[in-house]
Amino acid sequence: xxxxxxxxxxxxxxxxxxxxxxxxxxxxxxxxxxxxxxxxxxxxxxxxxxxxxxxxxxxxxxxxxxxxxxxxxxxxxxxxxxxxxxxxxxxxxxxxxxxxxxxxxxxxxxxxxxxxxxxxxxxxxxxxxxxxxxxxxxxxxxxxxxxxxxxxxxxxxxxxxxxxxxxxxxxxxxxxxxxxxxxxxxxxxxxxxxxxxxxxxxxxxxxxxxxxxxxxxxxxxxxxxxxxxxxxxxxxxxxxxxxxxxxxxxxxxxxxxxxxxxxxxxxxxxxxxxxxxxxxxxxxxxxxxxxxxxxxxxxxxxxxxxxxxxxxxxxxxxxxxxxxxxxxxxxxxxxxxxxxxxxxxxxxx
Amino acid sequence: xxxxxxxxxxxxxxxxxxxxxxxxxxxxxxxxxxxxxxxxxxxxxxxxxxxxxxxxxxxxxxxxxxxxxxxxxxxxxxxxxxxxxxxxxxxxxxxxxxxxxxxxxxxxxxxxxxxxxxxxxxxxxxxxxxxxxxxxxxxxxxxxxxxxxxxxxxxxxxxxxxxxxxxxxxxxxxxxxxxxxxxxxxxxxxxxxxxxxxxxxxxxxxxxxxxxxxxxxxxxxxxxxxxxxxxxxxxxxxxxxxxxxxxxxxxxxxxxxxxxxxxxxxxxxxxxxxxxxxxxxxxxxxxxxxxxxxxxxxxxxxxxxxxxxxxxxxxxxxxxxxxxxxxxxxxxxxxxxxxxxxxxxxxxxxxxxxxxxxxxxxxxxxxxxxxxxxxxxxxxxxxxxxxxxxxxxxxxxxxxxxxxxxxxxxxxxxxxxxxxxxxxxxxxxxxxxxxxxxxxxxxxxxxxxxxxxxxxxxxxxxxxxxxxxxxxxxxxxxxxxxxxxxxxxxxxxxxxxxxxxxxxxxxxxxxxxxxxxxx
Numbered sequence: 001x002x003x004x005x006x007x008x009x010x011x012x013x014x015x016x017x018x019x020x021x022x023x024x025x026x027x028x029x030x031x032x033x034x035x036x037x038x039x040x041x042x043x044x045x046x047x048x049x050x051x052x053x054x055x056x057x058x059x060x061x062x063x064x065x066x067x068x069x070x071x072x073x074x075x076x077x078x079x080x081x082x083x084x085x086x087x088x089x090x091x092x093x094x095x096x097x098x099x100x101x102x103x104x105x106x107x108x109x110x111x112x113x114x115x116x117x118x119x120x121x122x123x124x125x126x127x128x129x130x131x132x133x134x135x136x137x138x139x140x141x142x143x144x145x146x147x148x149x150x151x152x153x154x155x156x157x158x159x160x161x162x163x164x165x166x167x168x169x170x171x172x173x174x175x176x177x178x179x180x181x182x183x184x185x186x187x188x189x190x191x192x193x194x195x196x197x198x199x200x201x202x203x204x205x206x207x208x209x210x211x212x213x214x215x216x217x218x219x220x221x222x223x224x225x226x227x228x229x230x231x232x233x234x235x236x237x238x239x240x241x242x243x244x245x246x247x248x249x250x251x252x253x254x255x256x257x258x259x260x261x262x263x264x265x266x267x268x269x270x271x272x273x274x275x276x277x278x279x280x281x282x283x284x285x286x287x288x289x290x291x292x293x294x295x296x297x298x299x300x301x302x303x304x305x306x307x308x309x310x311x312x313x314x315x316x317x318x319x320x321x322x323x324x325x326x327x328x329x330x331x332x333x334x335x336x337x338x339x340x341x342x343x344x345x346x347x348x349x
Numbered sequence: 350x351x352x353x354x355x356x357x358x359x360x361x362x363x364x365x366x367x368x369x370x371x372x373x374x375x376x377x378x379x380x381x382x383x384x385x386x387x388x389x390x391x392x393x394x395x396x397x398x399x400x401x402x403x404x405x406x407x408x409x410x411x412x413x414x415x416x417x418x419x420x421x422x423x424x425x426x427x428x429x430x431x432x433x434x435x436x437x438x439x440x441x442x443x444x445x446x447x448x449x450x451x452x453x454x455x456x457x458x459x460x461x462x463x464x465x466x467x468x469x470x471x472x473x474x475x476x477x478x479x480x481x482x483x484x485x486x487x488x489x490x491x492x493x494x495x496x497x498x499x500x501x502x503x504x505x506x507x508x509x510x511x512x513x514x515x516x517x518x519x520x521x522x523x524x525x526x527x528x529x530x531x532x533x534x535x536x537x538x539x540x541x542x543x544x545x546x547x548x549x550x551x552x553x554x555x556x557x558x559x560x561x562x563x564x565x566x567x568x569x570x571x572x573x574x575x576x577x578x579x580x581x582x583x584x585x586x587x588x589x590x591x592x593x594x595x596x597x598x599x600x601x602x603x604x605x606x607x608x609x610x611x612x613x614x615x616x617x618x619x620x621x622x623x624x625x626x627x628x629x630x631x632x633x634x635x636x637x638x639x640x641x642x643x644x645x646x647x648x649x650x651x652x653x654x655x656x657x658x659x660x661x662x663x664x665x666x667x668x669x670x671x672x673x674x675x676x677x678x679x680x681x682x683x684x685x686x687x688x689x690x691x692x693x694x695x696x697x698x699x700x701x702x703x704x705x706x707x708x709x710x711x712x713x714x715x716x717x718x719x720x721x722x723x724x725x726x727x728x729x730x731x732x733x734x735x736x737x738x739x740x741x742x743x744x745x746x747x748x749x750x751x752x753x754x755x756x757x758x759x760x761x762x763x764x765x766x767x768x769x770x771x772x773x774x775x776x777x778x779x780x781x782x783x784x785x786x787x788x789x790x791x792x793x794x795x796x797x798x799x800x801x802x803x804x805x806x807x808x809x810x811x812x813x814x815x816x817x818x819x820x821x822x823x824x825x826x827x828x829x830x831x832x833x834x835x836x837x838x839x840x841x842x843x844x845x846x847x848x849x850x851x852x853x854x855x856x857x858x859x860x861x862x863x864x865x866x867x868x
Contacts, residue, residue: 210711210719213703220698226655227685227693228707229676 006338010331017334018327022320026312035310036320043305044298050305052183055192056258058297060085062195063250064275065282065289066202067118067243072284073206074239075219080125080140081247082272083147084118086265088251090151091117093262094158096168096255106171111194111252118248119241121147126240130233136240144268152264164263174257189257196290198246203286205242215239247272274300281329299324353378353413353510353541354399354430360407361394368394369405372567374543374560376510381532381542383556383573385549385585387782389752391565392545396512399543400432401425431503435515437495441488445481446470449502473504477534492641493524500531511535512543517551518780521640522810522843529555547585547782549578550811561585586784596794599818602631604664605682605771605802606652611661613647613826621647623826624661629771634793634803636817638810640846644826645806646688649775652804653685654678666770679708684769686760688776688806694760695748702730702744705763729766737762738788754785761792772796775806790816810839824848 023033044054064081071078078084092114101109125139159165174189182188206212217225218235226232250271255262278296282288299321306317327334354376361369369391376382386392397403399410401419409416412428419425425432439448446467454461467483474481479497487495496516503511513532517525532542532555544556552559553573561568561584568584583589606629613622622644629635639645650656652663654675663671665681679685687693695704706715706726715725730744739758741751748756757777764772774793778786793816797803807813813820814834821828822845830845 208720208723210716210721213710213721217696217699217707221692221696223692224694224696224707226675227653227687229674229679231674 006335009338010335011328013334013338014328014331015324018324021327022323025319025323026316029312029316031310031312031316036306036312036317039306039309039312040299040302042309043302046305047184048182049184049186050301052179052186052188054298054301056186056188057301058293059189059191059195059257060250060253060271061274061278061293061297062192062289063198063246063253064271065278065293066198066286067246067250067272068275068279069282069284069286069289070202070206070246071239071243072279073219074215074235074243075222076126076129076236076239076243077137078122078125078140078240078243078247079137079276080121080143080244080272081250081275082268082270083140083144084121084244084247085251085254085269085272086144086147086151087121088114088118088248089255090154090251090262091248092172092252092255093165093168094154096172096260097158097166100169101171103171106169107174107256110168110172110256111249114248114252114255115245116248118251119245122240122242122244122247123237126237129240130236144272148265148268151262155262155264165261167260168256172256173260174253175260187258189253191253191257194249195253198249199286199290202246202289206286211238247275250275277325277329281325295328296325351378351414352376352411354543355411355414356395356399356408357411358408359395359398359405359410361391361398361403362406368565369398369562370565370567371408372560372562372565373408373570374567375570376541376543377558378541379536379539380557381536381544381555383544383546383552383559384562385547385552385559385581386562387547387564387585387784388754388780390562390585392562393514394565395562396432396514396543396545399425400430400512426506426508429507429509430512431506431508431510432512433496433499433503433514433516435518437499439487439495439498443487444483445485445487445490445498445501446483448487448498449483449505453506470501470505473501477504477531477538479531491524492519493521493527496520496524496528497531500535508540510541510543512545514545515547515780516544517546517548519641521808525551549581549783552581553578563587582783585782595791596816597798599633599797601633601818602800604628604630605666606804607662607664607667608652609662609664611648611651611663612659613644613651613656614659615647620659621826622651625823625826625828627821627828629802629804631770631802632797632800633818634797634805634816636805636807636813636820637823638807638813638820638842638846639823641808643823643846645775645823647826648823649685649688649773649806652678652773653683682770684764684767684772686757686764686772686774686777688779690753690756690760695756697747697749699748700745701734701739701741701748701751701759702726704748705730705733705744705759705766708763708767733759733762733766736766737792754781757781757785757789761789765792765796769801771802771804773804773806776808777805778807778809778812786812810842813842814839822846 019037026033026036043050045051064085067081067084068078092110095110095113121143125136125143128134128139129136155163155165174191176190179188180186206216214230214235217230218232222232274296278289278292281292281295303317303321306312307314352375356372356374359369359372372395374384384392394403398405401422401424410419411417417428440451446463449470450466455466456462470483479501481494481497481501516528520528535542546552556573558570558572559581560570563585608625608627611622611625612620615621625648637645647656651658654673654677658672662669665683668681670678670681691697703726706729709715710721715722727744734741734744737758739762740755761777777789793803793805805816817834819831819833820837821831822842824846825848
């Protein structure tokens with residue numbers, strides 16, 4: 001079998017297998033898989049409204065995926081995307097409610113605030129890793145908790161004891177009448193454009209700049225990078241800072257687009273953690289992240305329709321979605337099985 | 350004559366690539382049979398077929414006259430075939446015995462019985478005069494000793510046929526001599542040995558017959574006593590090879606590198622370089638001869654900025670570069686061929702083209718204001734690949750998939766192409782075959798003839814003798830003597846490397862001589 005055919009077959013077979021196993025789970029639980037999948041399909045592509053909402057859901061996944069992928073390419077495992085997203089969300093919302101400025105200043109300022117907050121949250125583990133060899137996984141996990149509770153406390157302070165801020169001023173909003181009209185008044189906002197631009201930015205940094213050359217070199221082999229005169233510590237910190245900035249912008253999508261406020265949270269949003277899966281599904285490449293985020297965002301949003309339209313409880317829905325993603329991620333196993341099958345065929349000849 | 354192993358017309362393919370094509374190797378009982386070939390000729394593939402790691406596409410294997418199908422290494426073990434790997438497969442913090450029984454631990458009431466195993470190891474060690482302590486921890490014993498543990502491992506499992514894969518690659522000259530004695534003892538006890546190597550000297554010293562393969566093809570088998578290194582080399586490479594490096598006299602000029610009272614510590618704070626003085630001038634090659642671990646690595650790392658200097662100064666072109674960052678040192682006109690090409694020399698997961706620009710990617714014309722022009726990287730790569738005869742599919746091939754010799758040529762190309770005033774070459778020919786060694790030596794000499802200074806670090810005495818204009822002998826972090834190749838011999842160098850000073854011998858032979866005997 002040619003390489004190209006295998007590359008095309010693997011994702012198709014993965015999805016089909018995932019759907020089949022998901023169907024079995026629905027069957028044994030006493031639900032009709034056909035109805036379930038029809039509901040899933042309609043939940044994603046049913047009408048312009050759901051399409052708009054699906055794309056809206058994809059937007060933060062894109063940026064969270066970029067954040068994880070960027071750190072991975074520099075040899076770092078940023079599990080702190082969740083925390084960086086939360087501080088970014090807060091920072092953007094705070095700038096959005098604290099002042100009222102002309103839109104050309106206010107909106108970029110709010111986005112930049114989110115990026116800076118996320119970058120700062122990435123800087124700390126980067127610095128500790130570079131200077132004291134503290135493993136970034138430990139620090140970023142802990143920074144997630146700090147982010148969650150510090151922002152909750154700040155929200156209470158800002159809202160004078162409430163559990164959410166005021167809505168942001170329109171001048172800081174990413175909302176788009178044009179996109180809303182196009183999609184039957186979904187919450188689709190201009191954030192998707194920013195997210196896609198950031199995909200381009202990540203590609204540009206990695207593939208076109210000396211910085212990207214160094215980051216990838218450090219990611220692959222720190223000894224050889226040091227030998228070649230690169231500042232390994234500087235690159236580790238920079239990688240975490242840029243990764244954190246992407247994550248912070250993912251928070252801005254929620255603050256300035258979807259919700260237009262920030263409320264105190266009982267737990268994590270999950271977007272940052274899903275970003276790890278998005279990045280890995282996309283093999284840590286910018287284009288791959290688009291694929292991963294689309295898959296994740298679509299399934300997550302479409303699944304919401306399954307309890308309503310097909311009467312399948314949300315717990316079963318979550319299992320089914322997890323199974324589909326699991327099979328897509330196990331592309332490696334399917335590739336192996338395909339190879340073995342074609343080898344057998346050769347032997348039989 | 351009885352053959353213990355016969356590999357007849359073996360063919361092994363990887364996709365469209367034929368790694369072994371019609372190779373025949375017949376091992377007689379009680380002989381040392383050398384398997385000679387360049388890097389990438391297919392020696393390891395052939396041995397992996399014998400060891401059951403690969404299945405051949407054609408040909409057959411017979412053990413003691415009986416056709417066998419070696420589907421996995423366990424079957425090879427049962428047939429009495431043992432392999433002493435080039436890269437030892439030992440658990441560093443386990444004892445010798447624990448390593449030997451690993452995978453087939455003898456048990457008593459369900460508990461590992463190390464005591465009996467240790468006795469058995471001790472007995473084997475005595476039988477073959479290996480002198481291994483069964484209770485020693487691997488990380489505490491020398492490389493030569495670790496290799497003996499590997500040998501014991503095969504003997505413990507009842508191996509009658511031992512395959513040695515490049516056994517001398519990481520040994521000191523003394524350890525090599527000892528290894529040869531061990532191999533001869535094994536033969537005397539009725540074992541048979543296949544020796545994989547590309548070192549002709551060893552083959553002439555130790556083997557009975559030689560099978561030569563070239564580019565995956567079996568060239569033939571010759572009796573060692575009826576051949577000579579020159580013929581073997583031409584059989585292996587397929588053309589005539591120059592052995593003694595051709596070089597004219599040196600015309601040294603002013604000092605390029607000047608090291609004064611250098612003290613360097615290793616990561617534990619132990620002084621590895623102790624008040625070392627050395628200079629290298631324009632137009633000469635200074636070779637540093639010494640046994641591994643006498644401060645060579647720390648010295649190079651200190652010069653190139655990879656390790657902090659405790660005290661002393663390093664001048665390059667009269668400029669103080671002590672404790673400067675690696676990039677500043679590089680930009681002061683230093684090229685560095687590092688001793689470990691996988692750890693320091695290359696980013697194996699980068700394309701070879703990127704690796705060729707690893708020292709210059711940030712400079713014009715490749716980069717302008719932080720943006721890399723990859724077409725320029727490509728151009729440079731094509732030029733270096735051509736100039737330095739790097740055999741590769743092209744600049745975008747991953748460095749990992751090149752053979753060792755071609756990886757090394759790419760590194761040398763990268764460093765020499767920048768035309769540095771001082772070229773530091775650390776073990777530049779380690780693990781390479783004669784063809785590549787010849788090429789690399791001639792490039793070093795060419796640099797010298799172009800008026801550059803070259804500092805060569807090597808553990809191979811003949812390399813130091815052949816290439817250097819002056820030889821600085823390093824022992825325990827100090828330069829104990831500086832000699833010229835014309836006025837010294839390998840024996841004398843060996844003594845110096847072991848810490849005996851030649852001055853002491855010549856000046857006060859009687860008095861110091863006694864002291865040395867006591868040692």
